[in-house]
Amino acid sequence: MEIIETAELLLRERALCNHCLGRQFAMLGHGLSNEARGRAILLLLVIEGSKRIHEGDDSGKNILKYAANHGFSKLAITTLKSAGIIIEETENSCYLCGDVFKSLDELVHQIIKKLSKFEVESFLIGIKGSSKIEEKEDELRVNFKLKWGESIRNELSREIGKRIMKIIGKNVDFEHPNILVLVDPFMNRILLEANPLFIFGKYRKLVRGIPQSKWLCRQCKGEGCPNCAGTGKMYQDSVEELISKPLLKKTKGRIAKLHAAGREDIDAKVLGLGRPFVIEVKKPKMWKIDLEKLEEEINQNADGKIEVDTLHLSSKEIVKKLKSSGQSTKVYRVLVEFEQDISEKLIYEVLEGLIGKLIHQMTPSRVMHRRPLKLRKKRVYNLEFKRLKSNCIEMIIRCQGGLYIKELLSGDDGRTTPSVSEICGISAKCLEIDVIGIEIGEL
Ligand SMILES: [Zn+2]
Ligand SMILES: [Zn+2]
Known part of the structure; x- marks a missing residue:
């Protein structure tokens, strides 16, 4: 059927504004708004009606009446x-939208007012x-065999988005x-949902005694009590808080959460190239920040406790990849005392007994209270040593991520096997541990 015939039939039955009329033909003609499309079709109807009247055809009057009464055409x-x-x-x-498009500018004005509390670089409109x-529109489509249309949801979000872009000069972003x-x-009704900001980086922990994430006081669970001197925390600082x-x-x-590629013990340093992390800021008001400056400020503020570098913008997807990078390779430097x-x-017997071997580890007794009981199998890839004293060596351990190193040395009363203590028959313990390498591959 011709477009003009379809439009005539539509307007005979239903009152439609230019937006809703034009939207039924949305796929026809590129770079055109539905409003312009509807206006053009209506104009053509008026001209057609006028032509028929001139030819003495009475149907022309009816066309013009539909265009006037149902198409809101002053020209008709x-x-x-x-x-x-x-x-x-x-x-x-309008039968479909109830003239909602007429109040769009006012709505856009209200949205911009709400947006002004944020410094956005991009936004996305969702229609509810x-x-x-x-x-109703689907029904209309079936009844009039309309096949070129799009949904009102599409048009509304596009129209509102376009108007906001024009006024505030920021772009619609469909992905992030x-x-x-x-x-x-x-x-x-307008509701703003601020998406989190994700920043990737690597941290080095230069001192011992700092947990990776904020550790709530065991007694008061964060409320503040004499035990924690009112701080609500077990430790004054954490890598998470310092960043x-x-x-x-x-x-x-409001809050920031640290997602890292694994975690080290409180008493372990993280050296070398550092541990990859993504810090997530929830409900930020600003997304565009100078990352070089931020890096400087974090490092200055941390006062030698930690250091971050290679900061760049990241995403939720990278957080997922980071979290599933548990199989990555880790390198540790440990001081072992026998x-x-x-x-x-x-010592050479120990190296031989561990290099390339799969270590069986039951959840270590020291973390039993917060980790489920489970058997882990992790591989030691390489070991090197340097003697420091007759009963003390430094070891460089390259192994699969997730291997508990202190237990690899002590054996944890047989819960980890094989272990350094088990092989040499002399009880060994970890005096110092540093993470010096985390290889997570491509993110
Ligand atoms: Zn309408
Ligand atoms: Zn407390």
Whole structure:
């Protein structure tokens, strides 16, 4: 069927604004708004009606009446008037949208006012409350065999997005918008959802005695008590807090969460190239920050406790990859003390007994209270040693991530096997441990 015939049939039955009329032909003609499309079709209808009147065809009057009453065409009214036909203006509203497009500018104004509390670089519009209309629209499509249309949800989000872009000069981003603007144009409701900010980096922990994440006081669970001197924490600092503090100040976010490729013990340093992490700022008010400056501020503020570098913007997807990188290779430097002097020969026996071997580890007794009981099998790839004293050596251990190193040395009363203690028959313990390499591969 011709477009003009379809439009005539549509307007005979239903009142439709230019947006809703044009939207039924949305796929036809590129770079055109539905409003312009609807306006053009309506204009063509008026011209067609006028032509028929000139030819003495009475159907022309009807076309013009539909265009006037159901298409809201002023031109149809004046054309009818010039042919000597006066019709009363009716007070119809659009059958589909209920004239919602008329109040779009006011809605956009309200959204921009709300957005002004943030410094956004990008946004995305989500439309709510349109499902009833979409049902009506589907029905219309079936009844009039319309096949070129799009949904009102699409048009509303595009139209609102376009107008906001024009005014504030920021772009719509479908994948990673800073803010999701949820709009119900029918109930005039606006809800802003600020997306988290993700920043990737690597940290080095230069001192011992700092946990990776904030550790709540065991007695008060964070409320503050005499035991924790009112801080609510077991430790004054954590890597997480040292990184978060300057970042939260800059982004005016509420909280920040550290996601890292594994974690080290409180008493372990992290050296070498550092441990990869992503810090997530929840509900930020600002997304564009100078990362070089941030790096400086974090490092200055941390006062030699930690150091971060290679900061760059990241995403939720990278967090997932980071978390599943448990199989990555780790390199440790440990100071091992034996209960009695150890011979060179025995040390070589230890190396031989561990290099390339799969270590069976039951959850270590020291973490039993917070980790489920489970058997882990992790491989030692390589071991090197340097003798420091007759009963003390430094070892470089290259192994699969997730291997508990202190237990690899002590044997944890047989819960880890084979172990250094088990092989040489002399009880060994870890005096110092540093993470000096974390190889997580491509993210
Ligand atoms: Zn409409
Ligand atoms: Zn406490």
